[in-house]
Amino acid sequence: MADETPTITIVDDDDSVRRALARLLRASGYLVKTYASAPEYLSERPETEDGPGCLLIDVRMPELDGLQLQALLNNENHGAAVVFMTGHGDVLTGVRAMKSGAVDFLLKPFLDDELLNAVGRALERNAESRHLRREIDELERREAKLTRREREVCALVVTGRLNKQIAAALGTSEKTVKVHRSRVMAKMEVASLAELVRTIERLNRAHSSPESNGHHAPAHR
Secondary structure, three states: OOOOOOEEEEEOOOHHHHHHHHHHHHHOOOEEEEEOOHHHHHHHOOOOOOOOEEEEEEOOOOOOOHHHHHHHHHHOOOOOOEEEEEOOOOHHHHHHHHHOOOOEEEEOOOOHHHHHHHHHHHHHHHHHHHHHHHHHHHHHHHHOOOOHHHHHHHHHHOOOOOHHHHHHHHOOOHHHHHHHHHHHHHHHOOOOHHHHHHHHHHHHHHHHOOOOOOOOOOOOO
């Protein structure tokens, strides 16, 4: 929902930091969830986190530190927008965090405006990611309607082969290929070959991207 209030999730082992951040963020109109450790967050978080939001993660925590938590989320293709916080920051840690997809890396103590600006950037990243996910989900919904033979025809159509070439490759008639091709266009909701090619390329890029959701399988091999 466009008007859904973002949820900011704080993972920090310092009680006073969690309370102060939660107070600031709630006063700024956000919903807030707080966790005292990475394992607590991992055990209590919902299976799906599709709404708008971001994660504020402390770097140094017992059991599982912030970078390790980020790595776990990346392995799950979680797609979370992450802002790191640390009182022990160094350049190498910051570089590692940013290379792994963090939106920002804040050194404690930071100003309220610094945090709110970082949260704003993270929410923009999250909104872009969710919008892309919805678009890909819609394309996959269309693709899922294709029969196995229609997928085979589609895979050959987007390589630029003619109907007679596709018929020869699949051991069927040109007339049958035309029927399958027409059904592919209708089910994929495209009006031209160029649009079909762009759609399949977009699906393939999404499936091969490290930011894909994990449940996706390659569209066409």
